Amino acid sequence: MKHKIIVGGLMAASLALCAAGPVIAASAPKNVVPEASKSVEGGLGVQVLVAQSEIKSNINPSYVSVAMAGGVLAALIDAKIESDRAKRAEMEIAPLRTALTGFDVDGLATDTTKATMARYPWLSVATPAFGRDSSLLGKSAALDAAATNEVAFFEYIYDLAPDFSTIRVSLNMQFANKALPEGKKPESRLAPRELSYSQTVTSVVALPRPTDMAGNAARWSAGDGKLARKALSEAFAELAILAPRALELSAADLKAMSGKDKKNTSLYGFSGRLLEEDDTGTLLFNAGLTHLETLSE
Amino acid sequence: MSETEVSGSGGLPAGRRGLRRRARAVLTAGALLAVGACAAPIPLVLDPRVAAPPLRPLAKGVVYKGCAIRFTEVIDARRVPETLGLITGRAVMSPPDSVAWIRSALPRLVDHGFTVAVAEEESAVAPVFSGTVSLQTAWVTNVLANKAATVVLHIEGQVAGGQSITRNYRGDLTNINWATSDNELKVLVDRAFVEAIDVMAADLRRYCPA
Numbered sequence: 001m002k003h004k005i006i007v008g009g010l011m012a013a014s015l016a017l018c019a020a021g022p023v024i025a026a027s028a029p030k031n032v033v034p035e036a037s038k039s040v041e042g043g044l045g046v047q048v049l050v051a052q053s054e055i056k057s058n059i060n061p062s063y064v065s066v067a068m069a070g071g072v073l074a075a076l077i078d079a080k081i082e083s084d085r086a087k088r089a090e091m092e093i094a095p096l097r098t099a100l101t102g103f104d105v106d107g108l109a110t111d112t113t114k115a116t117m118a119r120y121p122w123l124s125v126a127t128p129a130f131g132r133d134s135s136l137l138g139k140s141a142a143l144d145a146a147a148t149n150e151v152a153f154f155e156y157i158y159d160l161a162p163d164f165s166t167i168r169v170s171l172n173m174q175f176a177n178k179a180l181p182e183g184k185k186p187e188s189r190l191a192p193r194e195l196s197y198s199q200t201v202t203s204v205v206a207l208p209r210p211t212d213m214a215g216n217a218a219r220w221s222a223g224d225g226k227l228a229r230k231a232l233s234e235a236f237a238e239l240a241i242l243a244p245r246a247l248e249l250s251a252a253d254l255k256a257m258s259g260k261d262k263k264n265t266s267l268y269g270f271s272g273r274l275l276e277e278d279d280t281g282t283l284l285f286n287a288g289l290t291h292l293e294t295l296s297e
Numbered sequence: 298m299s300e301t302e303v304s305g306s307g308g309l310p311a312g313r314r315g316l317r318r319r320a321r322a323v324l325t326a327g328a329l330l331a332v333g334a335c336a337a338p339i340p341l342v343l344d345p346r347v348a349a350p351p352l353r354p355l356a357k358g359v360v361y362k363g364c365a366i367r368f369t370e371v372i373d374a375r376r377v378p379e380t381l382g383l384i385t386g387r388a389v390m391s392p393p394d395s396v397a398w399i400r401s402a403l404p405r406l407v408d409h410g411f412t413v414a415v416a417e418e419e420s421a422v423a424p425v426f427s428g429t430v431s432l433q434t435a436w437v438t439n440v441l442a443n444k445a446a447t448v449v450l451h452i453e454g455q456v457a458g459g460q461s462i463t464r465n466y467r468g469d470l471t472n473i474n475w476a477t478s479d480n481e482l483k484v485l486v487d488r489a490f491v492e493a494i495d496v497m498a499a500d501l502r503r504y505c506p507a
Contacts, residue, residue, distance in 0.1 A: 051383050053375070053436035054447060061441055079442060083473045086443035090471040097447070101433075101465060106376055132380040132436075135388040136337040187337045 030192070031199040031287070032251050037150060037175050043124035044175060045148040048113045049155040050106050051134040054097045055167070055228070056159035057089035085162075092217045093160065099225030100232075106130065108236040109156045112171070115240045116154075120247070123152060136187040139176065143189060149178045150196065154243075158232065164217050165210035166268050167228060169235035170202040171243060199249075200288035201242035204268050205231035205295050231295050238281075242289050257285040267292050338387035341482050345392040347402035348483070349491045352409070364505035365412045367424040371400050372431035374451065381486065382437040384444045387477050389437045389486070399432045399450075402490050409498035411505075425504040426462075428454010433465065437486060444474040444482070446489035450497060456504045464500060468492030 037044060062081035065074035110130060117123040131142065134155050143151050153176065158169040175197035176189050188194060207227065210216050220228040249257075262273035265284060272286030281293030373395040381389040392398045406413050414420040420427075434449035448468040456462055468489040475481060 051380075052438055053382070053434045056438055057440055057445075059441055079473055082441050083443055083471075086440040086445065087471045089440060090445050090469055094467065094469060098465065098467065101449075130377070132377045132382060133340075133388045133390075135340065135383055135386055137340060138380075138388055140337075185337070 030195055030197055031246070031254060032249060033175070033197050033247055037196050038120075038122040040122065040148060040150045042148050043122055044150045044152045045124050045126070045146040046113060046117055046128035046152050046154060047139075047142050047146075048110050048128045048130045049132070049134040049139075049153055050109050050130075051132050051155075052157070053132075055093065055100060055105075055232075056157065057086070057093040058159050058162045059085040059089050060162045089162070089213070092164065092213050095221045096160075096217055096225060096228055099221040100228060103225065103229050103232070105158060105232060108232065109154070112156075112236045112240045112243070113154045116243045116247070119244050124148060128154070136190050139190050140187040143176055143178050144186070146178060151176055151178065152197075158235070160220075161269060162213075163210070164207075164213045164220065166204050166206045167220070167231040167235060168202060168204045169232065169239060170200055171239050172198070172200045173243065173246070174198045199246045201239055201246050202270070202288065202290040203235040203238035203242065204270060204290065204292040205235050206268050206293065207231075208294050208297055227295060227297070234293070234295070238291050238293075242291055246289055338385075338477065340388035340390050341479055342390045343381075343392050343398070343483060343486055345394060345398055345401070347398065347405075347490045348487045349402070349405045349408070349494075350488070363422045364410060364502070365414065365420045365422045365424040366406060366501060367414045367418075367420045367427040368403065368430045369416065369427060369454070370429045371396050371403075371415060372429055373399060374431040374433050375435065381435050381446075384437050384439045384474060384482060385477050387482075389482055391435070395432070399430070402494055403430070405491055405494040406498055406501075409495070409502070411498065411501070423457065425457045425506075426452070426454055426501055428452055428462075435486070435490070437482070439474055440471065442474055443471055444477075444485055445469070445471040446485045448486070448489040448493045450493045452497070456501075464497075466493045466497040466500065468494070468496065 059082060062078040062085075064077045064081065065071065068074040110128060113128050117125070117128065129142065131138065139153060142153075153174045155172045155174065156169065158167065160167055174190070174195050176195055178189070180186060181188060181194065192198065207216055207219060220231075257275060258273055262275065262285070264271065265274040265282070267282055267284070270284060270286065270290050270292060272284030272290060274282065275285050276283040281291055284290045284292070378391055378395045381391060383389070400415060403413055403415060412421065414424070429452065431451045431453075432448070433451040434447060437444065437446045439445070446469070450466045451463070452466075453463045454461070468491065470485055470489045470492065472485070
């Protein structure tokens, strides 16, 4: 029994580490579009990925194991606390998911991608493919199936903050080459070091005067999810602005954005160098671009 | 061998040596698990049939006389029927015949006391609901180290008396993701599916004759 618990704890811990992997990988410094990607014959093929059918919930991690300096027991306590939080979050989010039934977020993602594609002749003019399998093997299969030698993956995630005070939509753009590096597995083409470009832009829309999780959930859901629909629409509209901005950044721009003359700012759980601040919101640089605004009711 | 006996090679007491051996084994297992879990995981293709756990004894065996449901069509209305989503990087895929998969969950209504006719099957009595059933949503995701599945079934048709109805029935399940194993994920999706059917049964029961 004890052995089973230890192995179970290790498995859960391993999975948690793996889940954190892409976050770490996202900060890899490949966030300037290389000239080679702009001259691919036929343009880069584009694949839109939304690996979710409804808005995701989110929870704060438990840090008991950190406070107790590790140990299996602490890991199990963390697992239990996080499980309870996840169950509560999934329960509280259900009315919002029901309220958003029929709201075409996949369509918003496709339209946002198309708007970006229209600006750059080096992106294929063909209608982007749409899929839900954003796993390494799924992307690798999409690469194999692509008619072009390089594919731009536009991967979207939309979710709620752990206290449901904000709706966040992020877009991770990854350019991957179809050619297989010698002696490597096909999915290695998606490894951060093999990508020719990777950048994340995020749009955060906050509920005005948020309260607690249940109160915020009720407000997002009211009137067939009126506020949530508005927030999602605004967030995707903002991504349509941020994506081209990110794609046009040079190495010098990136250096300037992370300069010490830019004030470090935290807002709605996001931190970064303050780039812009006006009536429409705040723009931070935190390896990627993050725009934060409060919804007008 | 006593606890204080020393070994020829390590020079450690046997008890401590045992502990060290165990610790090493656990660390090795942990490292292997970590490496294994981080390798591109093979997608899981769900079984062609939804496996329903038995109903609680009180509910099982109850038959509602004359309470028939007729599904004129079973539809998979998902935008991407092939994929349910990812759990810790592992894709979960629908079985190849997704309509048969949806259909396999409907006998759960029989467990609830209904008689069910699908498509060309004839209903012995006038059904209390006649119309289509579609799978609107079936998706999985992880919430930190937890896994969650949601299934939404949509019905559209007429109830006894001719009134038109459209309804969505939601099944949700969340629990700790221990190992992203085949069985864990299959049970997760099946239970969410069954929950959606159970909600449907509870709703349609009110149209049954008293």
